[in-house]
Amino acid sequence: MKLDYSRALLKEDVKNYQEEVSKIHESLMNGTCKGNDYIGWIRWPYDYDKEEFERIKDAAREIRENADVLLVCGIGGSYLGARSAIEMMNGLYPDDKVEIIYTGNTLSSTYISQVLKHIEGKSVYCNVISKSGTTTETAVAFRLFEQFIVEKYGVEESKKRILATTDKARGTLKELADAKGYRTFVIPDDIGGRYSVFTAVGLLPIAASGIDIDELMKGCQKAYEDFKDPDLDKNIAYQYAVVRRIMEKQGKCVERLVTYEPQMTMIAEWWKQLFGESEGKEGKGLFPASVTFTTDLHSMGQFIQEGTKLLFETLLTVENPQEDMIFPADKDNLDHMNYLAGKNIDWINKMACQGTIAAHVDTGNVPNVVLSMKDNSAYSYGYMIYFFFRACAVSVLMLDVNPFNQPGVEVYKKNMFKLLGKI
Numbered sequence: 001m002k003l004d005y006s007r008a009l010l011k012e013d014v015k016n017y018q019e020e021v022s023k024i025h026e027s028l029m030n031g032t033c034k035g036n037d038y039i040g041w042i043r044w045p046y047d048y049d050k051e052e053f054e055r056i057k058d059a060a061r062e063i064r065e066n067a068d069v070l071l072v073c074g075i076g077g078s079y080l081g082a083r084s085a086i087e088m089m090n091g092l093y094p095d096d097k098v099e100i101i102y103t104g105n106t107l108s109s110t111y112i113s114q115v116l117k118h119i120e121g122k123s124v125y126c127n128v129i130s131k132s133g134t135t136t137e138t139a140v141a142f143r144l145f146e147q148f149i150v151e152k153y154g155v156e157e158s159k160k161r162i163l164a165t166t167d168k169a170r171g172t173l174k175e176l177a178d179a180k181g182y183r184t185f186v187i188p189d190d191i192g193g194r195y196s197v198f199t200a201v202g203l204l205p206i207a208a209s210g211i212d213i214d215e216l217m218k219g220c221q222k223a224y225e226d227f228k229d230p231d232l233d234k235n236i237a238y239q240y241a242v243v244r245r246i247m248e249k250q251g252k253c254v255e256r257l258v259t260y261e262p263q264m265t266m267i268a269e270w271w272k273q274l275f276g277e278s279e280g281k282e283g284k285g286l287f288p289a290s291v292t293f294t295t296d297l298h299s300m301g302q303f304i305q306e307g308t309k310l311l312f313e314t315l316l317t318v319e320n321p322q323e324d325m326i327f328p329a330d331k332d333n334l335d336h337m338n339y340l341a342g343k344n345i346d347w348i349n350k351m352a353c354q355g356t357i358a359a360h361v362d363t364g365n366v367p368n369v370v371l372s373m374k375d376n377s378a379y380s381y382g383y384m385i386y387f388f389f390r391a392c393a394v395s396v397l398m399l400d401v402n403p404f405n406q407p408g409v410e411v412y413k414k415n416m417f418k419l420l421g422k423i
C-alpha cells in the first residue's frame, strides 16, 4: 500500500508531530492509552486463536459443500467487515455456488420478506453474529430465519446449519446457541465490533465465500510489521493519521473516501463506521463520507468542485484491477467513440481519476490524499484493514478521545426500546 499526500495542500510538515505520535504509539503498545480494554486487535495478526481459525475453515468448507445460500445475520461491526471483504474480492455478481445474503442489518419488513421468499427451495445455512446478543435488528431477523430453517430441516439438522458468532461465555445469543446446540465462534472480549473483521466475526463468512483467510491474516501481519516503528519517515499509517488532523486544523470538517471500483463501495461503508464511531465524540471529529467515482462525479462532483470548502478527499485506488478489457473499434463509429478503440477500460478509469484529482485540487482547491492498493487480493485486504485500524487509533488519540467506545449509539436504542415496550 502506498500513501501520497503531495496533493493534500498541507501548510505544515507531518514530521512536526513525531513526538506526539511516538508517545501515542507507546501508549497503544504498552496498553496505557484511552480505551485500553479494547486493544486486543493490535497484536491479533499474530495472537489470533489458531485452533478456532481451523474450526472456521472447517465450517466454511462444510458450508461451501452443502449450501446454496449463507445468511449472514448481523449489523454494524458484526456485518460491514465481512461484506466489504467479500464484495471487494468476489465482486458484485460473483460466479460462486454459495450466495451470501446479508440480513439482521435492517428492520425493513419488505427486505426480510423478500429474502425469505428468495431462499425458498434453496439449501440454507445461517451465521448469526452479535457480540451483545441483544441487537434488535439481528434478533428480529434471526428469529424469523431460525424458524424458517427449523421448519424446513427439523431440529437436529438445524444444529448443523445454524452457527453463532458471539461472546465466549455470556449473553443472550451465547445462551440460546448453547441451549439449542448450535456451533459457536468467539468474538474476543478485548476487540470491539468495528475492529473485528479479522476475528470469527468476519472470517467465517469471508472463508465461506471462498476467500483465502490465511492470505488475509498474512496481509495483516505484514502491516503489523510495517507499522510497528512510529517513525513518521516510514510509517504511512501514522502519516495518514497526522494528515487527517492537519486537514482539520486547516478548516476541513468532512473526509470523503473515494473509490473508483463499485465493488469497493462497502469498504467505504466499513471505513465510515471505523472512523465515525471511533472519532465522533465530545463534539469532535471529521465527518466520514464517501463517494464511488466516476458514478458520483455525475451527482456530487459539482459540490466537491465548487461548493462550500468543507471537505478533503482520501482516494483508495487499486493499481491492478481484478479484470480488464480492451475497448473495441466500431467500423461505423456512430457514437464517435473510436478515439478510445484499443485502450484498456482500466486505463480510461485511471485517466478519469487523474483528471479528477487535477480538477479538484488545482482548480477546486480541494485537498486530495491518495492511498493505493496493489490489487484486490485477500493479502491486500488484510494489509489495508490493519493500516486503517492503526491510522484510526492514532488519529483519534491525537484528539484525546477514546477510539474504542461508542456511548452515543445507545441513545436511540433507549428511545426505541421504550416505544417497543421492551422490559
Ligand code: PA5
Residues within 6 Å of the ligand: 075, 076, 077, 078, 129, 130, 131, 132, 133, 134, 135, 138, 192, 193, 194, 277, 406
Ligand atoms: O461497533 C459497534 O459496536 C457496533 O456497530 C456493533 O457492532 C453493532 O451495534 C452490533 O452489535 P452486536 O455485535 O452486539 O450485535
